[in-house]
Amino acid sequence: MREQDPVPRVPEPVSQGDPCKVDLAFLMDGSWSIGKRRFKIQKDFLAEVAQTINVGVAGPMMGIIQYDDPVTEISLKSYSNSRELKSAVDKIMQKGGLSNVKALSYINKQYFSDANGNRGGAPNVAVVLVDGWPTDKVEEASRLARESGINIFFVTIEGPDDNEKQNLVEVNFVDKPQAVCRTNGFYSLPVNSWFALRKAVQPLVKRVCDTDRLVCSKTCLNANDIAFVIDGSSSVGTGNFRTVLQFVANVTREFEISDTDTRVGAVQYTYEQRLEFAFGQYNNKGELLNAIKRINYWSGGTSTGAAITYAAEQLFSKSKPNKRKIMIVITDGRSYDDVRAPALAVHRQVIAYSIGIAWAAQDELEYIATDPDKEHSFFVDEFDNLYKFVPKIIHNICQEFNSQPRN
Known part of the structure; x- marks a missing residue:
């Protein structure tokens, strides 16, 4: 045996600078x-x-x-x-x-x-x-x-x-x-x-x-950056907006939240867009759920296409390379602007879900959603029925994650 035998090298990862918590x-x-x-x-x-x-x-x-x-x-x-x-x-x-x-x-x-x-x-x-x-x-x-x-x-x-x-x-x-x-x-x-x-x-x-x-x-519950893009237009109304936030909280609650697990960000939109909180801004579940509860209803028009582009720029441009990128768009009406081009642009890097309520346009929901549409696009007549989709969305996210090759 020779003492100078080298250890075979593979490219080493660059240090992330974070504490080594394992x-x-x-x-x-x-x-x-x-x-x-x-x-x-x-x-x-x-x-x-x-x-x-x-x-x-x-x-x-x-x-x-x-x-x-x-x-x-x-x-x-x-x-x-x-x-x-x-x-x-x-x-x-x-x-x-x-x-x-x-x-x-x-x-x-x-x-x-x-x-x-x-x-x-x-x-x-x-x-x-x-x-x-x-x-x-x-x-x-x-x-x-x-x-x-x-x-x-x-x-x-x-x-x-x-x-x-x-x-x-x-x-x-x-x-x-x-x-x-x-x-x-x-x-x-x-x-x-x-x-x-x-x-x-x-x-x-x-x-x-x-x-x-x-x-x-990594499992389906701790490997994501999830962005909620929330319609705050006038047709939603204050009471229904609180129901939407409860839906967002119910989905979020299913995931393991931390900077190295799943991170959640949120954008509210009307004609304009507002970043409610960024990925990693809240790194434990309690703080994150409180932040969702504190989102104030905005009221205004409905420019869903611009909101999708805004979410890509403000949230997904800062996503970690190893995270699965998931966008969940929630809207109750037809958009005043084009959704097809912004949706196609984000589909290159993001898995997009569309949740339509009441007067949402079916064709737009399908444009927004990643293919196949039936797995990523949902519609309910009333806001109070939103909660029914929580298990289905979690199931789909996990099913897609588990079907990916791991080697």
Whole structure:
């Protein structure tokens, strides 16, 4: 083994400058095949990660599981600073066993629990350290973990030794989309030798802290920038406008709201347009729902086309690249201006829904909506029936999200 073996590089993400708030679990290999010396190198690596990542309640929390037979060495809530965590890592004793990753099932069912310190608002990340190659199937365990929103990274050190080769179940498992979330190299870090393991600290920390690229923890409820474009024209009236705002609040309430989850913005329009609040202006659900409630009815004409263009300029131009962009236009009448050209322009980057009430024009609702119209365009005779569309809209947003290829 050569000490100068480099860690293979993939393009590293640019730091977002935000605090690294993740719930991070390491699965360390305690199998007898690695021996005492390499087990010590593994502990040194984990101690260095603990120090580099700067553990704290406002940032990352870190825990450790040792496998073959998975056991929690350190829970997420055990230590709230790097110094204490580093000291605890030094005390971990080798358990022994075969090299395998059935601990993925353990992590999915037990480790990321509220009782164990899982914070909910922070992405779940599991880093699996593998000496050689796993001797059991990772595919099913990895898939279940991913579907629970856990981002799985594999750090593979060297390859299987001659004794392990006969026990291998899956060859090249890290290249399979079933094992990691994406096969673009971001979720797997091969290391050529144990002596090169410490060189993986910085690139690994950089990746697990890049919350915008932790797409495996993204679901249909926490991956969006949603803009409500609300008709405030004279025909709506004060009472009905409050009903519209209740509808907006009911849709919003279904989503996970934070700067790294779903963000919501709102525009009210008549002949003119007004930005009520921008994406990220309110980053918790309570504040956001209060902001929706406080929107004042404007009254005036109906220029829906101009409002769509305004929303694109004021909201979606500031959207994050990894967010799904969703626009929900709510109107009760025919527009005084053209809606077709503005709608076509935003369809290139935005999924558009149209909600028509009372005197709204069916042809305009279809122009505004993303194809297929029947999935993105809705009409009710009365404002009081708006609430019926909340489950349908959420269902459609989730169905579209889940049908997208994730690799």
